[in-house]
Amino acid sequence: MSSFVKNAWYVAAWSREIGRHLTARTILGENLVFWRRQDGTPAVLVDRCPHKLAPLSIGTLVGDDLQCGYHGMTFSGSGQCVRIPGQAAIPPSACAQSFPLVERYGAVWIWMGDPALADAQHIVAVRHYGEPGWALVDGQYLHFDCNYLNITDNLVDPAHTTYVHKNTIGNAAAEDVSVKVEQGDNQVLAYRWVNDSEPVPLVKAMGNFTGPVDRWQYYYLHLPSVSCVDFGSIATGREHSEQEMDAGLRSFSYNFLTPETETTTHYFWLHLRNYHADSAEASTQVARLMTDTFLEDAAILALVQREQERTGVREFVRLGIDNAPARIRRLIARRQEAEQAATATSPAASQTAVA
Known part of the structure; x- marks a missing residue:
């Protein structure tokens, strides 16, 4: 059974990637082709001509339409054939x-998924996007050689930062600090405060703290696969309030996970920060530090995926830190079951095939 949830919004591409050319990308196991119409609006079709199944992405744009490169059948952005x-x-x-x-x-x-359910209001809101005083690093992309659920496990697991990210966002001070978990209908939150501790490398590089700090990690996972990590530090002794956190060194890292196949994932990310907001140099440094952090995740998760495939086992033992990942997987399973039940009770959309 597929691990994908179809009734959800996924990032398909950064806007700058889609233009007056054909862009092929695999999403949820389906080969797709994207382009922009002349008025700038994006279009997408399954990358397969219904005639001989040639990839439409080897075709040509004719005005707003896509002409198949095999026999010249031409399709509008809605998928209707307009010329043979x-x-x-x-x-x-x-x-x-x-x-x-x-x-x-x-x-x-x-x-x-079901187009009747495609309400754009359900796209996750990005905090502080476009607000004065908050610098944006966006347009970032990585490719992970693992199932997206292994990444969601990782993105609600503050405990791994001590060991995997000791050169960027983690240190030994958090080793024995427990993680708290909260769950809603559409999200899971794992969080902790590490108090009276040495600043982590990123905070040392970007902050101006002269003593110990209280550091927070709030890992939100919005189903099925949008992560927001609220991360920052304040001087030890300050109140743990939103006002003080905004006055300290704070960032919001959004990670948009789009399954490519069952064993690979598109990893789009953007980062908002309230420190050195006018510095292009700081943006370059943050982009490098965050990329290094995510590449550390990608390396270990590729090894995890490989061993899971070899053994057919996801894990032999469950620890306390697996509370949030287990909740997410249960919620994902419920969504999949609901989608399958809805599909079973509705007329299936079919396309006549000739063997």
Whole structure:
């Protein structure tokens, strides 16, 4: 059974990636092709001509439409065939599947489930996006060689930062600090405060603290696969309030996980910070530090994926720090079951195939 949730918004690409050219990308195991119409709106179709199944991405744009590079069948952005060379009649089955798209936060989002449920209001809100005093690093992308659920496990696991990220956002001070977990209908939160401790390398590089700090890590996972990490430090002894946190060194790292296949994931991310907000040099340094951090995750998760595939086992023992990951997987499983039940009770959309 697929691990994918289809009734959800996923980042398909950064807006700058989609233009007046054809861009092929695999999402949720489906090969897709993207382009922009002449008015700038994005379009997407399954990357497969319904005639001989040639990839549409090897075709050509003709105005707003996509012409197949094999026999010249031409499709609108909605998937309807608008021309067949040498043939006036267009069969009803001569169509390619399209999907709802929305642009927000500099990204193109796609909905690959029931189009009737594609409400853009359900796209996760990015805190402080576009607000004065908050610097933005966006347009970032990595490719992970693992299932997206292994990444969501990692993104609600503050405990691993001590060992995996000791050169960037972690240190030994957090080794024995327990993690608290809260759960809502559509999100799981894992968090902790590490008090009266030495600043981690990133905070040392970017802050001006002269003594110990209280450091927080709030790991939000919005189902199925959008992560927000609220991370920062204040001088030890300050109140643990939103006002003091905003006055300290604070950042919000958003990670948009889009499953490519069952064993690979598109990892889009952006980062907002309230320190050195006008410094391009700081933005470059933050982008490098965060990329280094995520590459550390990617390396160890690729090894985890490989061993899971070899053994057929996800884990042999569960620890207390697995509370949040276990909750997420249960919630994901419920969504999958609900989608399957809805599909079973509704007329299936079919496309006539000729063997």
